[in-house]
Amino acid sequence: MPESPRVPGNSVDSLVQQATDNQVCRITLNRPEALNAITPDQREHIIQLLSDASADPAVRAVVLTGTGRGFCAGADLRGTATGTERLAGDVARTIRLGAQRLIVAVLDCEKPVIAAVNGTAAGLGAHLAFACDLVLAAESAKFIEVFVRRGLVPDGGGAYLLPRLIGPQRAKELMFFGDALTAADAERLGLVNRVVPDDELGKTAREWAERLATGPTRALALTKQLVNASLDTDRTTAFAAEATAQEINMTTRDAREGVASFVERRSAEYKGR
Numbered sequence: 001m002p003e004s005p006r007v008p009g010n011s012v013d014s015l016v017q018q019a020t021d022n023q024v025c026r027i028t029l030n031r032p033e034a035l036n037a038i039t040p041d042q043r044e045h046i047i048q049l050l051s052d053a054s055a056d057p058a059v060r061a062v063v064l065t066g067t068g069r070g071f072c073a074g075a076d077l078r079g080t081a082t083g084t085e086r087l088a089g090d091v092a093r094t095i096r097l098g099a100q101r102l103i104v105a106v107l108d109c110e111k112p113v114i115a116a117v118n119g120t121a122a123g124l125g126a127h128l129a130f131a132c133d134l135v136l137a138a139e140s141a142k143f144i145e146v147f148v149r150r151g152l153v154p155d156g157g158g159a160y161l162l163p164r165l166i167g168p169q170r171a172k173e174l175m176f177f178g179d180a181l182t183a184a185d186a187e188r189l190g191l192v193n194r195v196v197p198d199d200e201l202g203k204t205a206r207e208w209a210e211r212l213a214t215g216p217t218r219a220l221a222l223t224k225q226l227v228n229a230s231l232d233t234d235r236t237t238a239f240a241a242e243a244t245a246q247e248i249n250m251t252t253r254d255a256r257e258g259v260a261s262f263v264e265r266r267s268a269e270y271k272g273r
Contacts, residue, residue: 032068072125099156217272
């Protein structure tokens with residue numbers, strides 16, 4: 001879909017905030033007046049932050065959340081010119097280099113990514129949450145496949161993610177009707193790991209992330225890759241990938257520490273190496 005112009009008067013660093021503490025990188029969408037709809041500049045900044053977190057050994061988990069009543073209302077379409085002549089391939093290129101790159105940045109991040117959904121997650125915002133490894137939702141959160149309301153085809157990986165999470169029939173129901181899905185219903189369908197009271201979302205996300213940050217980081221990265229690839233591969237390929245992943249993992253210090261701690265009957269102390 002077409003992209004909107006830059007939002008004047010705001011720096012991208014203030015609209016997408018980042019802080020790292022206790023080996024957890026927290027990325028916060030901060031345009032509450034727009035329900036955290038994402039501009040192209042914000043999207044590129046989020047992609048870069050995820051890439052940096054992936055490569056930084058000091059970061060061992062990521063939390064993605066928003067401020068205000070919205071987690072993310074999707075791509076910011078304000079100011080989009082509807083009468084502009086397009087050449088064949090323009091829209092596909094925009095989606096491929098835009099929304100899809102954002103979803104790929106989450107899926108390919110080598111650290112566990114937790115979505116702490118504080119409010120409405122619509123369109124690309126819903127897909128941003130669903131791409132995360134774990135999804136926590138406040139009781140007031142809602143998920144909306146809003147594309148059909150605008151006469152659009154779901155983009156940002158929705159038709160790839162949703163059937164793999166909840167099956168094709170449920171995915172079609174959400175995408176065909178575009179009805180708002182409550183946090184409780186999203187949990188029932190398997191789109192959300194846990195629903196918590198609004199005032200406990202930040203605390204729970206922090207606890208989950210800090211627990212992941214003390215785990216065997218490389219083993220978690222390899223596990224994430226195996227699971228993400230498994231639904232697109234046959235058994236032989238999946239089993240070969242599993243064996244290779246374990247071969248690679250056994251070269252890490254954390255794997256050696258895990259085995260040693262078991263033999264020595266003590267708690268493991270993983271360093272993410």
